Amino acid sequence: MSIERKDDYDHGEWMREKNLTPVETTFLTALIWMDKRFRIVDYLEILETLYYRVNLQMPKSHTEQYNLDNKFWYWYPLYALGSFSTIAYVVAAVSGALLGFYYAPATTGDPSSAYNQLAFIMTDLNFGFMLRSLHRWSAQVMVAAVFLHMLRVYFTGAYKEPRELNWIIGIILISLTMVFGYTGYLLPWDQLAFWAGQIGVEMSLSIPLAGEWVAQLVFGGFSLGQATLQRMYILHVFFLPFVVTTIIGVHIAIVWIQGIAEPH
Amino acid sequence: MAPDTDDATDSEGETRAREVEVPLRLYKVVTVFSTMFAVAFVVGGFIVLDTATQRASLSLSELDLPLAVLGVGMIAAGAFVYAFSTRFRAEGMGKPKDDADEHSDNG
Numbered sequence: 176m177s178i179e180r181k182d183d184y185d186h187g188e189w190m191r192e193k194n195l196t197p198v199e200t201t202f203l204t205a206l207i208w209m210d211k212r213f214r215i216v217d218y219l220e221i222l223e224t225l226y227y228r229v230n231l232q233m234p235k236s237h238t239e240q241y242n243l244d245n246k247f248w249y250w251y252p253l254y255a256l257g258s259f260s261t262i263a264y265v266v267a268a269v270s271g272a273l274l275g276f277y278y279a280p281a282t283t284g285d286p287s288s289a290y291n292q293l294a295f296i297m298t299d300l301n302f303g304f305m306l307r308s309l310h311r312w313s314a315q316v317m318v319a320a321v322f323l324h325m326l327r328v329y330f331t332g333a334y335k336e337p338r339e340l341n342w343i344i345g346i347i348l349i350s351l352t353m354v355f356g357y358t359g360y361l362l363p364w365d366q367l368a369f370w371a372g373q374i375g376v377e378m379s380l381s382i383p384l385a386g387e388w389v390a391q392l393v394f395g396g397f398s399l400g401q402a403t404l405q406r407m408y409i410l411h412v413f414f415l416p417f418v419v420t421t422i423i424g425v426h427i428a429i430v431w432i433q434g435i436a437e438p439h
Numbered sequence: 440m441a442p443d444t445d446d447a448t449d450s451e452g453e454t455r456a457r458e459v460e461v462p463l464r465l466y467k468v469v470t471v472f473s474t475m476f477a478v479a480f481v482v483g484g485f486i487v488l489d490t491a492t493q494r495a496s497l498s499l500s501e502l503d504l505p506l507a508v509l510g511v512g513m514i515a516a517g518a519f520v521y522a523f524s525t526r527f528r529a530e531g532m533g534k535p536k537d538d539a540d541e542h543s544d545n546g
């Protein structure tokens with residue numbers, strides 16, 4: 176859009192012929208006054224141009240093809256949700272890496288080293304409360320953003336041919352996001368964590384045939400203990416980060432290659 | 440529904456939001472600046488309200504009433520600026536829901 180010629184008009188003349196209410200005229204005049212002094216819109220347009228220059232492989236979109244330009248503008252803000260998920264993920268990764276300097280996945284001690292380290296982070300460590308809050312909030316925001324992103328994709332029909340694969344990858348991503356949340360929830364090893372773990376073990380055990388094997392593999396036994404915490408820890412800070420980062424990379428690469436779907 | 444009735448009522452006699460078509464560049468100005476003002480007013484309003492009530496910890500008799508009113512007023516002003524800005528449309532922009540050009544058959 177911004178590559179096109181800018182519309183040239185004379186503010187005063189244009190507004191006079193337009194039949195605006197006094198409030199509207201004042202509103203527009205005030206904003207035009209601001210715009211003349213702070214050229215924020217110009218800088219945003221430079222960013223927009225940059226975006227279109229970088230996305231050379233973007234195929235002609237549905238809206239361009241059928242000259243529907245601008246008809247679907249009200250969907251576009253929701254296109255930010257995928258990036259919003261990514262940003263939340265990065266914030267969680269960075270704050271989590273920093274928390275890793277102070278956390279210990281051990282059930283020994285009174286009540287446990289894991290819990291004591293959390294108490295240390297929350298009460299003694301400089302900016303520790305802030306750090307843990309950042310980690311928890313970004314995790315929750317990520318879950319919400321991913322879910323809303325999925326709704327955006329569904330309601331704009333972006334999952335349709337040829338983007339079926341990315342929808343399936345998305346389902347894997349939202350599942351892994353929740354596993355990330357669950358394993359992290361167990362790490363404080365407080366009452367909430369312990370009983371959430373108990374529920375997990377029992378859910379695993381209820382699986383026909385494979386139940387005992389799954390409980391052993393994921394929770395390290397049929398009752399909770401050091402093995403459980405250690406497995407949750409490795410899943411949360413070693414296994415999932417590599418897997419999820421890679422899959423998000425593939426997911427976004429596919430969007431890059433295929434071009435973004437316009438709403439239709 | 441009758442297409443392209445730009446007056447204030449639709450066929451069922453409900454009042455419809457006013458639409459003002461402006462040039463694209465001006466639409467961007469409206470969007471960018473009114474969003475900025477709205478955000479500043481609403482966030483600022485909450486900060487003022489927090490200050491007036493010491494983060495909602497004071498009793499009714501202790502709180503700084505004028506400051507609290509100012510805070511609520513700022514939040515309302517931010518909401519007003521945002522709501523007001525939504526009546527402006529650039530040329531060719533569809534309207535959500537009641538746009539006659541939009542079909543539900545995937546185009």
Ligand code: HEM
Nearest residue numbers: 254257258260261325333334341342345346348349435436
């Ligand atoms: C960790 C979770 C996820 C991340 C970080 C992520 C990220 C992204 C990003 C950045 C885009 C570019 C377009 C946009 O932002 O809207 C995108 C597109 C897409 N996502 Fe996701 N996504 C995630 C989960 C999901 C889920 C749960 C689904 C659906 C089940 C999904 C399906 C899709 C599809 C089909 C597209 C292509 C849409 C188009 O071309 O318009 N994604 N994703």
